[in-house]
Amino acid sequence: MTGVVVDAAPAWGVWTLLALAAVVAVADWYLSTKPTTWLRWMSKGSVPALLVVAVALYSVSGNKPSWAAVAATGALALCLLGDLLLLDDKRFVSGGVAFAAAHVLFIGALLLDAYGEGWPSGVGVFVALGIVALGSVTWARRVITATSEPGMKVMTGGYLALLSLVIIAAGIDSAAPGGWLALAGAVSFYVSDLLLTSRRARALDPVVAGDGPWVMVTYHLALFCLAGWALLA
Numbered sequence: 001m002t003g004v005v006v007d008a009a010p011a012w013g014v015w016t017l018l019a020l021a022a023v024v025a026v027a028d029w030y031l032s033t034k035p036t037t038w039l040r041w042m043s044k045g046s047v048p049a050l051l052v053v054a055v056a057l058y059s060v061s062g063n064k065p066s067w068a069a070v071a072a073t074g075a076l077a078l079c080l081l082g083d084l085l086l087l088d089d090k091r092f093v094s095g096g097v098a099f100a101a102a103h104v105l106f107i108g109a110l111l112l113d114a115y116g117e118g119w120p121s122g123v124g125v126f127v128a129l130g131i132v133a134l135g136s137v138t139w140a141r142r143v144i145t146a147t148s149e150p151g152m153k154v155m156t157g158g159y160l161a162l163l164s165l166v167i168i169a170a171g172i173d174s175a176a177p178g179g180w181l182a183l184a185g186a187v188s189f190y191v192s193d194l195l196l197t198s199r200r201a202r203a204l205d206p207v208v209a210g211d212g213p214w215v216m217v218t219y220h221l222a223l224f225c226l227a228g229w230a231l232l233a
Contacts, residue, residue: 014057017051017057020050021046021054021224027043028040028044028220029216029217030213031044032211032213033213036087044083045080047220048079049080055231056073059073066113068109068110068112068116068233069231072227072229075106075109076102079098079099096155099159103162103189107169110172111169113179113233114169114173117173117176120175122175122179124172124173124174125168125172125174128168128171128174131190135164136160144157159193163189166190167186170183177232178228178229178231178233181229182226182229185225185226185229192221195212196215199212199215
């Protein structure tokens with residue numbers, strides 16, 4: 001992580017994109033309670049798209065963007081793909097694969113950043129391990145058990161295990177500048193996906209079983225935290 005603010009970076013443009021993403025996110029929270037229309041496609045896809053552009057714009061303004069920032073930008077782009085796929089309930093598995101690929105990139109980005117910082121030590125890794133342990137034996141276990149299809153149980157368990165690795169990687173990088181933002185983002189991602197899986201396990205109505213406002217609030221919090229960390233990478 002360079003930690004250097006580049007004078008040539010169009011800061012007003014980055015802040016404008018972040019502010020616009022925040023406004024669209026609030027609109028998406030409301031639209032998530034309604035049947036899916038073209039407006040929902042636009043609002044849900046626009047938030048990660050704006051964050052991708054903001055992080056990429058800031059990163060390329062420097063002479064040499066860090067590999068962690070590049071990987072994080074790719075991960076946010078895969079989140080955009082996953083968002084669009086999940087709007088079609090028939091593509092739920094494809095959307096999950098896109099998000100799984102995003103998490104692999106987030107893990108790589110976080111570990112690259114920690115390596116670049118000389119593997120800084122801190123309490124964050126212990127906080128992360130505690131969160132993963134607590135979540136695994138309580139909420140995550142109940143969500144997996146409530147899933148009726150055996151194949152979906154395996155997919156859900158594997159996906160939550162991958163998210164747990166993201167949290168641990170963020171904990172490892174937490175002592176680096178902006179690292180606690182990444183940890184907050186990883187935990188928010190974990191909560192969001194647990195909420196989404198719980199809703200799908202409880203309801204057959206696609207509107208009820210879909211995103212819902214709290215799923216999106218925690219998801220957008222995750223994206224903004226991870227994007228904020230990437231801006232420092």
